[in-house]
Amino acid sequence: MSKFDIEELIGELTLQEKIALIAAKDFWHTSPVERLGIPSVRVSDGPNGVRGTKFFNSVPSAAFPNGTGLASTFDTELLEEAGQLMAVEAAHKNASVILGPTTNIARGPLGGRGFESFSEDPYLSGMCTAALVNGMQSRGIAATVKHYVCNDLEDQRFSSNSIVTERALREIYLEPFRLAVKYANPVCIMSSYNKVNGTHCSQSKKLLDDILREEWGWDGMITSDWFGTYSSADAIKNGLDIEFPGPTKWRKSELISHLISSKEGISEEDVNTRVRNVLKMIKFAVDNKDKTGIIENGPESDANNTPETAAKLRKIAADSIVLLKNENNVLPLSKDESIVVIGPNAKTKFMSGGGSASLNPYYVVPIYDGIKSKLGKDPEYSIGCTSNKTLNGLWEACVIDPSKGNQADNIGAQAIFYTKPVEDRSPDEKPIDSTTIKQSYLTLFDYKNPAVEESNPLFYVDFEGYYTPEEDGDYEIGLQVYGTALLFIDGELVVDNKTKQTKGTFCFSAGTIEEKAIVSMKAGKSYKFRVEYGSGPTSQTASDFGAGGMQVGIAKKIDENEEIAHAAQLAKEHDKVVLCIGLNGEWESEGYDRENMTLPKKTNDLVRAVLRANPNTVVVNQSGTPVEMPWISECNALLQCWYGGNELGNAVADIAFADVVPSAKLSLSWPFKNEDNPAYLNFATESGRVLYGEDVFVGYRFYEKLQRQVAFPFGYGLSYTTFTFENLEVTADESKEILSVQLDVTNSGSKYAGAEVVQVYVAPTKSGITRPVKELKGFKKVYLEPNETKKVSLELPLKDSISYFEEYHNKWCAEAGEYQLLAGSSSDDTQLISSFELSKTFYWKGL
Template sequence: MTKLDVEALITELSLPEKISLLAGANAWQTVPIERLNIPAVTVSDGPNGIRGTRFFDSVPSNCFPCGTGMASTFNKELLYQAGELMSKEAKMKGVHCILGPTCNIARGPLGGRAFESYSEDPVLSGHIVSAVINGIQDGKIVACIKHFVCNDQEDERKGVDTIITERALREIYLKPFQLAVRDANPKSFMTAYNKVNGEHVSQSKKLLEDVLRKEWGWDGMVMSDWYGVYSIKESLDAGLNLEMPGPTRFRESVQTVHSVVCNEIHRDVIDKNVRHVLKFIDDCLESGVDPDQDELENTDPKAATLLRQIGGESLVLLKNDDNILPLDPHAKKGNEVIAVIGPNAKAERNSGGGSASLKARYTVTPFDGIVNKVKEKAGDKAVVVEYTLGAYLDKTLPDIGSIMKTETGETGVEARFYKVAPGTPGRKPFDKRISTSTKLFLTDYKHPELPVGEQLFYVDFEGYFTPDESATYEFGCSCLGTAQIFLDDKLIVDNKTKQQRGDAFFLGMGTREERSAVKLEKGKKYKVKVEYGTRPTSSLIVDYQEVGGVYFGAQIKNTHEEALQKAVDLAKKADKVIVVGGLSKEWESEGFDRPDMDIPGYTNKLVEAVSDVNPNVIFVNQTGSPVTMPWVHKVKGLIQAWYGGNELGNAIADVLFGDVNPSGRLSFTFPEKLEHNPSYLNYGSTNGRVLYGEDVFVGYRHYEMVDRKPLFPFGYGLSYTTFEFKNAKAEVGEKTVTVTVDVTNTGKRDGSEVVQIYVSHENPRIIRPAKELKDFAKVFLKSGETKSVSVEMPLLEVTSYWDSYKNQWLSEKATYHALVGASSDNIVGDAVFSTEKDVYWLGV
């Protein structure tokens, strides 16, 4: 593709054409200027994989492990490969720019998008995000790092004012972005919704112009988050180059031209913003992507292999009493029973919710992964894997798309689209689709027979449900719009004539779920029909202007006590019990924060109960952030499994049965309870503001300063082997300090260890954290092998703090300790080094 002559184009573009370039054409594309051969370029979410340009009826994608899971690999090289795979899949989806990675700080356990970010630690976040960006951009796809800055909660996220000291802003929240600019140079930034110290980020000259461009020397393009623009003049003056999505809400031609010709907005400001948009388009065109191509699935087995490796390395072994793990199907003579219990065992918990979620190409559940592994390892040996639910987790009834059949026998439900309501004489569908999901968001549905902008239409979903057992089943639906469920043409659920507001959809726009119970017979075929009308049909007043959506599902109706008793009965006869629990995208999602740190429902009671009747319990926790574990001392094995993407079940089984030696380390401190977290008193919006009262003492920095032992510390993780560190030393060069340590695998299994380098100041002039992570390296060692590991770090970066009096970084003349750790609370080596003078500096 011929490069754009940006400066020549600026002279040729008319003022209205320039203004049109400063906002998107639609949800996913920029505005083309055909007269001057300026094409549109396409963007796509994101952080967990490349969805493409559709929420509804999207082409399936490979789902990556969630951000906190990927960071727990502590493996830069592996996550570079993850970025490479993302770039490849972007090209297959006709996408020029990936809206990610996300590197906000997981300030506390309750954040709805904590799973999507990487860590509580800014340096771990910065190194991980740089690795992913380098992988993406080396593949000629543009990365859009987000959300700049302090979008660390969902509560009132579009208007909350983050009150924060300059020091905390610099040392914690801006730091991962700063490291990314230094080490990866992302070609695009996305601004956060929130305010920082009284001013929306998307119109902050201080953050966008003074810090990002002037101080850091960055020269890419800044786009808004979706509907995250709040002004015309202020956002343009600050350098918010592109308003998204389109069509524009603020940069309409008539008003903006008027502001320019009346000298409210300088023409140079328009040109400056246009210049960055044109450079962005030029960067995007380097990919050679054809945005008009058909979107394709990536079915390459190498993708599955890589995702399985990332998933395996992300798992953190937190507890292994009596070496209960790895499991050995050959250990017992005679029949062996492995009980798999829990609400996540047969569920596809591949990602959290919101814009990070996508239609996964496939998902291996933990149960399937375990069953397949047992078959592989046990062969003809009599090992029986039995399952029961044990506890409920879903907020709403589960998706039944994968177990429904159409009239012609295809998996899923048939969707017929109409312009008029059910019961209208002569009603004929204008479109038909097959959906393998019954949780559908229609925000980007389009059809040639629907006028542009038309939001009123109707959809009938129809399919056949055949129960596996005779029982009472619950059916239910929630919607943005109206919906009714019919079973064999009899109305059983009405979410149309009487509606109540709920939290359906990731922005909490829809109704509550309405339910009804009916008795069904095993093996009998029942016709299920859902009549749905889009948002304009709803009687509720909705602040958002989305087209709409509907979630409907079903499951056997049991009491919590019945499910629990079945689990206890199974656990009594089992040799080993694997409980797979945690959270889901209904509990961790964009749009809302968690109300507390507990696992909802009966999961805690389940773990207590099965532990009382069986001493050999292993808990596999699937969450994107910490949860309370009141039963932790009763289980022998504990694995933090995150949301593991397509290959989550295989990755879990690989670790459980020892084909992968766990090497993940926690990217997040797990406190015993929420009240111990440093953000506890200052989380969420209070009258439109949030005070970051813990200042720089986020995560492990806080726990160490107040001498409070968490449940599991930052950087912690066990292995099936053991390691020894010796001969730690630090060597200071002109601009660097290099820390070297010898690492030996002293156990009987091959495995990988993470060398974590923390730095502490011997006698600081101000209060500083006891130590701070500055870099890390992962090393693979065969049993008995020793390797020397060296980590070179910028001297100024690892010794500096933000001097709020000088408004500069200060590296003090002082003695420092390079602390080599196996985790934040397990320092195994100390190398002393010194600096010769005070140095003030700015930049990256």
């Protein structure tokens, strides 16, 4: 065959080959048909970086800021560049498909994967999605917009039934996907785990076929989420093109052949339809092979770890950081000031939330190191208090051979793999594998070895490393596992997570709680740590999660009250304080939701003590979604830095020292407390269902309708300079269906150049139904020198900007009447108002 002709290929494929094509070969690859030249295509997570094909011992990758951080840039041009860089990363992993971006709506602050998503607002979510998709696909890498649809919590996510009105489904939850299709045409879309109104999304004819394909005219490939297929005939008939991962559970050749021959729900033509869409994705990969240089089943590389990559990641991260408060000009910092760095998030490397968004980063710059680099010296430091959910970091602090010191190739633990447990091994038992482990959080469920059965991945690992404490004291040791594990120090059993296990949230909620012990240690003495691990099938928590995982940690036990007092004393002794607090990838992770909005442990006590000791404190909060800040009225300077990826610390320092002037805006409303948020009463899954009781009033739509005050409104963010808006002009051209907006924006400051985000909201003055006060329908970032004025122009689709979904007609309704257009710097600061009219009501469907 001279070219990749889809219809010709379908004609030549056997039924067995067709069935093979609509199920993945393994965790990350589609099935090839070698005799017809159909290659195997590699896919890779995901949302904030391209991991490659391994969780265990993966090749290092670029870590981007998380989704809510990316959206806070309010900069589609920058996000398109980010998408292009993600595509370069994918090519280095020889992956033709990126499993991202995540486009779900942040209904409330507690969603475990809320950090992965972009926003509470469907327009911002959709435009950010489209920008990243356009960037990826311009470089020949297919994007996968996920998770379609209403996958907005983790609680019982495989069975949870999202009960949502048709209007809310259309206006809030489907809308970002519609905008992504309209403005970017993604090659792939991933169905979600959950049900919507009683039907699993991966087999919903309404969602997959009627809306996505027929109404929107999209013709790409729909993939299941991993293990998110629940039927054979229904999923094939109703629109799910490919089941991931492989080997298949639901699309075995003999089963599908039997269903076809017995006319039990599907025909070969149904299979042909699914094959056609899979081949479209493969054709995209084949057609772009010269552009991407991807080699089928090729090796994975970290060669994109370059100064150019670092510079781009640093800019994206800095442009995502939101300046929330800056009273008394605490910021920017000066290198001439004495500065102390305090807090549990200062020296840690929290570059991402947890779950499938996590990856093995090239490196991570902690906030402390970023500040240190600016100052050219080590600032004083105190941890203040701990904020960890569980203990981590043991192997990172160990060496393999104490006689060789802390050289790079000696850091970590030696891991020796066997097919038998310690007690059953003969003295001359030969291992099946060995490697050096440098990470204490190990995901082993994709470990493969010829000596291990794929259907029953039973094996055993002995981990050994030497830990030398820097201080005398009591040290806390922690161990959590999916599988079983025993931890020994100098041959003595210290932690037993084998003989009795308690189910917890570890390893996507498949594993145990953390078992802990306290051990007294002497400074300078080397202690031999040994962990005897049994893989997933040895677990008592009875979950099918492959070869499992393990996390081991260590920390010197501190008196937190004494440490807080010490931190406050240090704060008094310096001109300025950088106080680093927040969450991490264990508090915010795939597999479970947060229980509350509270900062961990004694964080609030630490913040209050430091603020009272020194009002010139910059609080730097790190989280993917809102946290309660009961001390906010006492705080003069506050930065929201999200999970900033590789360049986290440098980006925070760039903002703090005004090498970058802050320009980001909140992609989420920030309530004072969890009870204020619209999904508070209806967030968790109860009796198998979650009621979307807030309807269309999500985020700022809710707070404005009820006139409920928030700590910080949607779209809010300060700068080191000031901006003014003037001369708003609005024209509605009904014949062209265009809403034209123009206004002047001035940098009214005299010292700093900076960027402002013009936000455009539309509000009906009168309507036949209850509608939000106003809704975001356009935005544009503009860069201005001091005292410079620029005219900003936006052209918006008229029908998209004014319509609501009319359930009775099952169509969008553009209602005749007067509308207000509001322009400003946040949802709560719309300085300019104009109006326009629509002369005649009309209904519409589609894009």
